[in-house]
Amino acid sequence: MANELDFERPIAELKAKIAELKAFMEKNGIDLQGEVDKLEERLKELTETTYANLTPWQRVQLARQIGRPTTLDYIRGLCDEFVELHGDRHFADDLTIVGGVGLIDGQPVTVIGHQKGRDTKENIRRNFGMANPEGYRKALRLMKQAEKFGRPVVFFIDTPGAYAGMSAEERGQSVAIAENLFAMAGLRVPTLSIVTGEGGSGGALGLGITDRIYMLDYAWYCVIAPESAAAILWKDAKLGPKAAEVMRLTARDLLDLGVIDRIIEEPMGGAQKDPEWMVRRVREAVIEGLRELVAVPIDELLRARYHKYRQMGTYVERP
């Protein structure tokens, strides 16, 4: 556990102690099994209580851990065959958003998602999951292609937010995202999205207006990253943990607020603890969701999509 978080340190330390004890036992031929058993029992308890009582901020930190499956990992697990497609046909191929055509159990699908790096080197190439306008335009092209060929679209969302740079502004980050929202609102094929890690702002929503929205247990999804919210609200980005508390950005919160349809459980401690299990679990959930959606006539699906988004939010009417 090279990259454990602060609140995971006691667990890591206990694990190290157990390993040390075992090594000592072996080396010196002394039987300390009773002691080891006791420590292992304590480790189990400590692990369970730690992950059962995560604060929203701890969840945000877990959702950002390197080692969690990325979109391409989910695609490999989800599709029996997959061909990645590139480019927005206007400007460039944005490596931060990946997509293509695949087969799941004989069902053709288009899959599109934010791609973070699996290490720092790849993260630089993937711009840390922050897409440029050409990424959103590639996504739009692939959505329209899916519509033409009548196949469902699965979206994987994992971004701290859309890229905020000069290049992005010059090439129309706003309109690129806006056009995706509009296209997804009326796309005449079933759509399903899964927030697998970070659901940051408009950059996430740009792949996220869908018939079903799922979220992994430790993922977060909010109008803005908590640090940025703190910077705006209290002029101090260090108050991110406080913002995470009040913004209601956990999977449970979003289910309660009626924004998402389902929480997909993660292994104890997060997807990064057992990526293969996680990928299989997501495949099951996607297949289940898509089977439901393809059974519904498209006009009915579009009506339901309209009403679902049309009624989001709360307000009162005074006389």
Next chain:
Amino acid sequence: MLKDLFNRRRQYVTVGTGEETAPEARQPRPAEERDVPKGLVQKCEGCGALLLAKELQKHLYTCPECNYHFRIGARTRIEITVDEGSFQEMDGGLTSTNPLGFPQYEEKLEAAMRATGLLEGVLTGEALLDGVPIVVGAMEPGFMMGSMGSAVGERIARAMERAAESKRPLVLFTASGGARMQEGILSLMQMAKTSVALTRMHEARALFISVITHPTTGGVSASFASLGDVIVAEPGAMFGFAGRRVVEQTMRQSLPDDFQTAEFNLKHGMIDKVVHRKQMRQTLGALVRMHTARGWAHGE
């Protein structure tokens, strides 16, 4: 960050009339007093010229010396745009709740209501423009920085649906720092809500004109503001996704002076036209008439 955006243009030199010292807030004051720069003399933020209030009003709150556009409120905006006396407000009682139980949100709403005389950050209704019936809306920059919460999203979605049903053009003036932090994910979902409502207008082939006024950023710029059939902007209006300071931090270098202005956006192909406030009425009128004219019969 967002606050700076607005403050940048709010520093008026006020030559006292005495009024501003007694804001008996509850009492709604006439739009003219609330919405426009106060005081007998104003200093232009653009060129520093001293302008008489009367003169400023005559020039629709633009500087006759340098064309700087002063910030104006939603009600004044609509008054100077549509045919006199034709505006009928819709959904004026629709207002916010505090769905997340966010600290101090109610107090902020109350203060914004007192300052603007509106119950939420956008004013919508029906009106005539050059005699053509339209649906019109104007976001209120003085209401929590024009931010979009559920009630703002709902008022705009209803205006879009009204335009779709009646097949009338929608003219919407935007001014917003983006999504409203205090409503978290629900404010983000207003981008989705307005986008689905816009599909109705598209199906009904109803014209949507988006008019960008200073400033339009974040969630509003990344949704309906950028989806107009025609997008026009006032000179100098800031229009972009991320605020200037955020971009500067990302780039770690200074940006050109005209970054994200209406003119910058025109140059990069993001908007159709930069229109001076004094020509706005005429331009919008022409567009609306062109899209509602019956025209010649097609092959009948």
